[in-house]
Amino acid sequence: MPIVVDPEERRRDLAEAVWRVVRRDGLERASVREVAREAGVSMGSLRHYFGSQSELLIFAMRMVIERIEERVASLPRSEDPRQDAERVLSELLPLDHQRQMENEVWLAFTARSLVDPALRALRDEAYDALRAACRRWISRLLPPGRSELEVETDRLFALLDGLAVHAAMRPVEASPERLLAVLNYHLDGVTAA
Amino acid sequence: MPIVVDPEERRRDLAEAVWRVVRRDGLERASVREVAREAGVSMGSLRHYFGSQSELLIFAMRMVIERIEERVASLPRSEDPRQDAERVLSELLPLDHQRQMENEVWLAFTARSLVDPALRALRDEAYDALRAACRRWISRLLPPGRSELEVETDRLFALLDGLAVHAAMRPVEASPERLLAVLNYHLDGVTAA
DNA sequence: GCTGAAATAGCACGACTGTGCTATCTAAGT
DNA sequence: ACTTAGATAGCACAGTCGTGCTATTTCAGC
Numbered sequence A, B: 001m002p003i004v005v006d007p008e009e010r011r012r013d014l015a016e017a018v019w020r021v022v023r024r025d026g027l028e029r030a031s032v033r034e035v036a037r038e039a040g041v042s043m044g045s046l047r048h049y050f051g052s053q054s055e056l057l058i059f060a061m062r063m064v065i066e067r068i069e070e071r072v073a074s075l076p077r078s079e080d081p082r083q084d085a086e087r088v089l090s091e092l093l094p095l096d097h098q099r100q101m102e103n104e105v106w107l108a109f110t111a112r113s114l115v116d117p118a119l120r121a122l123r124d125e126a127y128d129a130l131r132a133a134c135r136r137w138i139s140r141l142l143p144p145g146r147s148e149l150e151v152e153t154d155r156l157f158a159l160l161d162g163l164a165v166h167a168a169m170r171p172v173e174a175s176p177e178r179l180l181a182v183l184n185y186h187l188d189g190v191t192a193a
Numbered sequence C: 001g002c003t004g005a006a007a008t009a010g011c012a013c014g015a016c017t018g019t020g021c022t023a024t025c026t027a028a029g030t
Numbered sequence D: 001a002c003t004t005a006g007a008t009a010g011c012a013c014a015g016t017c018g019t020g021c022t023a024t025t026t027c028a029g030c
Helices: A007-025 A032-039 A043-049 A053-073 A081-091 A097-113 A117-141 A149-169 A176-191 B007-025 B032-039 B043-049 B053-073 B081-091 B097-113 B117-141 B149-169 B176-191
Strands: none
Touching (some): A007 A032, A007 A053, A007 A097, A032 A043, A053 A081, A053 A117, A081 A117, A081 A176, A097 A117, A097 A149, A097 B097, A117 A176, A149 A176, A149 B149, B007 B032, B032 B053, B053 B081, B053 B097, B053 B117, B081 B176, B097 B117, B117 B149, B117 B176
């Protein structure tokens, strides 16, 4: 059994090839041939690791989610909710190269999830988790006695996604500095509500 | 010259066929054949009105923008900026069938605009106009003496797009009522800042 | 060295694609 | 009635697609 490299690592390499193709040419160009070419591998070899194109794309999309979850989970926490909220939520913004890549790939996948049931489940799972996170931070930040938990959650949730979309569409205008400025301004507004 | 119907009207019909295909099967399925089939027209006939697929898709995307602009332009105005802001900005939310259709189609086009230069120009044009509109409303709503025009503009701009994305992804959770509630809550926060 | 399973390679098929092209049909202007 | 240009139709080509399939290579365990 010639196990030179961990098969799972190989699958991750191939999924990253998917990312590069998706970012460069779009999800509609992420054909089996093109991904194999990008990864420097034959079609047959790719199909050895992924039984179908659908499986490959689902894996690549799931890996985006996992990468982000890992980074968020490894973030340090303090005693200050406001500081922690900023740290965690800004981690979700595309503030550096890696996150910009993931953001654009995620956008492509979510767009397809509108018409692809297989991707829809993954997208819903991620969106549910993200909204739950927003809800938790809002509940910590909202001054006691306020009853706007749900509407503030929806607002923060939408704001994050909107900022991500704008970062992908207009990377020059929606610079990391401005994304952060909007997030912090918003969080200040919530805490002082 | 047998002009039974206005050629431009025919082009609009075909563009609406594009919308239906895009919403049902995604932009990647909006092939010349499929759109012709959806419109009940032969390939050759479609190509008579659009010299290329690219031209067809660009026209269909531009028509989304124009429809929205027309509806916003025909909105009544009052003397109350807060009321007008709500009326105009809520017009941009996918609150009914027609706008939900346009929203999903728009999402598909913007996703492709990330990798298609021909669509990018259109998308930038629309985004510039939308941000300018946000800026105008913010400048009218923001209490005198406040200096947060730009960050409030970015925030409203992102919020609108985020709400639209969520409406497309989770139409049940992001219902028209909740979209409106978030918008109104936000506008109230801006005016009372 | 030999074995055998994992890994890699790549051909073949049928389906679909955009577009160039020609042919036919329709109806307005004369 | 005839002409003619617009409108409609659809075939043909070259290309890409996903996937089933077989052949070859690689290398750990013996």
